[in-house]
Amino acid sequence: MKNIVIGQYIPGKGLFYRMDPRTKIISVITLMIAIFLLGSIPQLLVAFSVCAVMMWVGNIPVKRVIRGMKPLIILLLFTFFFQIFFNKEGKLLLDEVMHVTVVSVLGIVLWTIIWRLLARIGKFKTVLLLAYIMGIFVLFRFLPFGYSFTTFRFAIYEKGIEMSIFVIIRLVIIISLSTVLTLTTKPTDLTQGLESLMRPLKIIGIRSEDFALIISISLRYIPTILDEAFKIMAAQASRGADFAEGKLKDKVKQVISLLVPMFIIAFKRSEDLADAMESRNFVPGKPRTRIHELRFGWTDIGVGVFTLAALALTIVLKVIG
Amino acid sequence: MSYIEVKDLSFSYTGKRMILKDISLSIEKGEWVAILGHNGSGKSTLAKAMVGLLEPNQGTIAYDGVVLTNDTAYDIRKKVGIVFQNPDNQFVGVTVRDDIAFGMENLMVPQKQMLEMIDFYSEKVGMKDFLDKEPSTLSGGQKQRVAIAGILAMQTQVIIFDEATSMLDPYARRDLIEYIQKLNQEGITVIMITHDINEAMYANRLVILKDGTIFSDGDKWSLFKQPEIFENSHLELPFSLKLAAALDDSLPEEKAVKDFLWQSISNT
Ligand SMILES: Nc1ncnc2c1ncn2[C@@H]1O[C@H](COP(=O)(O)OP(=O)(O)O)[C@@H](O)[C@H]1O
Ligand SMILES: [Mg+2]
Numbered sequence: 001m002k003n004i005v006i007g008q009y010i011p012g013k014g015l016f017y018r019m020d021p022r023t024k025i026i027s028v029i030t031l032m033i034a035i036f037l038l039g040s041i042p043q044l045l046v047a048f049s050v051c052a053v054m055m056w057v058g059n060i061p062v063k064r065v066i067r068g069m070k071p072l073i074i075l076l077l078f079t080f081f082f083q084i085f086f087n088k089e090g091k092l093l094l095d096e097v098m099h100v101t102v103v104s105v106l107g108i109v110l111w112t113i114i115w116r117l118l119a120r121i122g123k124f125k126t127v128l129l130l131a132y133i134m135g136i137f138v139l140f141r142f143l144p145f146g147y148s149f150t151t152f153r154f155a156i157y158e159k160g161i162e163m164s165i166f167v168i169i170r171l172v173i174i175i176s177l178s179t180v181l182t183l184t185t186k187p188t189d190l191t192q193g194l195e196s197l198m199r200p201l202k203i204i205g206i207r208s209e210d211f212a213l214i215i216s217i218s219l220r221y222i223p224t225i226l227d228e229a230f231k232i233m234a235a236q237a238s239r240g241a242d243f244a245e246g247k248l249k250d251k252v253k254q255v256i257s258l259l260v261p262m263f264i265i266a267f268k269r270s271e272d273l274a275d276a277m278e279s280r281n282f283v284p285g286k287p288r289t290r291i292h293e294l295r296f297g298w299t300d301i302g303v304g305v306f307t308l309a310a311l312a313l314t315i316v317l318k319v320i321g
Numbered sequence: 322m323s324y325i326e327v328k329d330l331s332f333s334y335t336g337k338r339m340i341l342k343d344i345s346l347s348i349e350k351g352e353w354v355a356i357l358g359h360n361g362s363g364k365s366t367l368a369k370a371m372v373g374l375l376e377p378n379q380g381t382i383a384y385d386g387v388v389l390t391n392d393t394a395y396d397i398r399k400k401v402g403i404v405f406q407n408p409d410n411q412f413v414g415v416t417v418r419d420d421i422a423f424g425m426e427n428l429m430v431p432q433k434q435m436l437e438m439i440d441f442y443s444e445k446v447g448m449k450d451f452l453d454k455e456p457s458t459l460s461g462g463q464k465q466r467v468a469i470a471g472i473l474a475m476q477t478q479v480i481i482f483d484e485a486t487s488m489l490d491p492y493a494r495r496d497l498i499e500y501i502q503k504l505n506q507e508g509i510t511v512i513m514i515t516h517d518i519n520e521a522m523y524a525n526r527l528v529i530l531k532d533g534t535i536f537s538d539g540d541k542w543s544l545f546k547q548p549e550i551f552e553n554s555h556l557e558l559p560f561s562l563k564l565a566a567a568l569d570d571s572l573p574e575e576k577a578v579k580d581f582l583w584q585s586i587s588n589t
Contacts, residue, residue: 187415188415188419216415217413220412220413220414220415223456224409224457227457268410269409269410273410273411275405276410277413277423279372279374279403280402280413280423280472281395281398281399281424281475282423282427286427289425289432289435290432291419291432291435293432
């Protein structure tokens, strides 16, 4: 358990690694706003190509960006189908009657079982999920046999297809942008950048230094605490506990038997840490110097100008269009 | 007056049971003192009081004539640092560099100077090649050395070690003590808190703490001649010292050695 990676940061060189985290954060937010101002698929495709070129220039591994999208696939699918089902504008492209009958319901139950079994293999999960959803429509459409509970209409309109594609491209661009940020920025730099950007909030009483310190201490202790959890689990496993199997009740018991010692240790730890920090003259709220100083460079100016230009262009397009 | 003066110090966490009772202690600059005591004798409490983490109910602690109070604590902690028992619970930084910097950041040291200090002191404790490493990739002994570098970088004169080696393996322990010996030779005052007599042997002077009071305080060899002191304060003398005490400085007579050996065998 020596190498728990927090965040998505991968060490590397390139355009985005040379940038100040503040510029990166602001640029990503600005570009996201710009993306939301775009109103048509062709415009989005242009933006998408620009992003792709940027990633290519910045040496960003495309594989990692795609992997960063995986956790959001459900969200992507949901928006996709939501648009297809509920958008009823434009030309009618498809209109089918779906039958909820004894046979089709049984078929779907069977289909679900097959899907779950296949999913156990562990590969192509996304493809399987898509196939499963498609399969449900096919079954409802082509198995109108046996006692019929009810029927419903499934209609797809032109605008629905268009919007779903539009929304998906927009989401993909936005996720890629944020992935570029997290891939090329160390969590600590990210925190420090946010801290620096949030400094004006002091006026309303929010101390961004405290926030940054909390995040950086959490980042520092996550591996330690995980390590500890594994040790406790190993100790309990050696006494016969089994975290993988067992009834829900047993599992709950085991989780509690893990959490209780972890909380006790965490309290002791935080007391110790507070002592250690105070003994090294940490005073909450007192100004401190920083070992990592943020500095803007030429890259920041370049990217900043590019970002502003992109925003200006989208605003112009919005006004004309 | 000595560099460190602890006078009639008493402390209680709850207000009822006194954990420290009338502790008085004078320590000179450059000394290496071991504070030895059984578990729960109040060693950590004393250590925390000495760096101003706990406020005494009675008595004073002074460094170089300045009495430790809420107002002076900040300046006194520039002179006195403490290394705690658990290497993990005192590592504040995300990397070795950040951790060494932590104290200096609090002291508002400019960045350029911090980088120089980090270079110098990480080299000194043998951690220069690890500056970008995260604590979870370091051993306990390495983490304790980082803690020492962080304290030294604050230009500290006195370092209190509160059982700082007790969670380390025997090799890391000896290694760390060798570093501490070097520091002491360079003039750093070392206060080594321990319950392990072998470790206390590195000091010349032993302060024995028992149930919150100073049970005895003096040159280690004179104390070793009175084994009852250790017995009474629930401390186990190492075999070699028991033997030495039994022989009582005289030339080893065969009979005395034999008697002692028989006795220690029949005791176990
Ligand atoms: N935070 C605390 N609150 C109350 N009692 C404490 C606290 N810390 C320590 N004690 C008590 O003070 C006594 C001395 O503890 P300590 O100074 O840690 O001893 P040592 O370091 O010699 O083992 C123990 O009896 C302990 O139970
Ligand atoms: Mg202790």
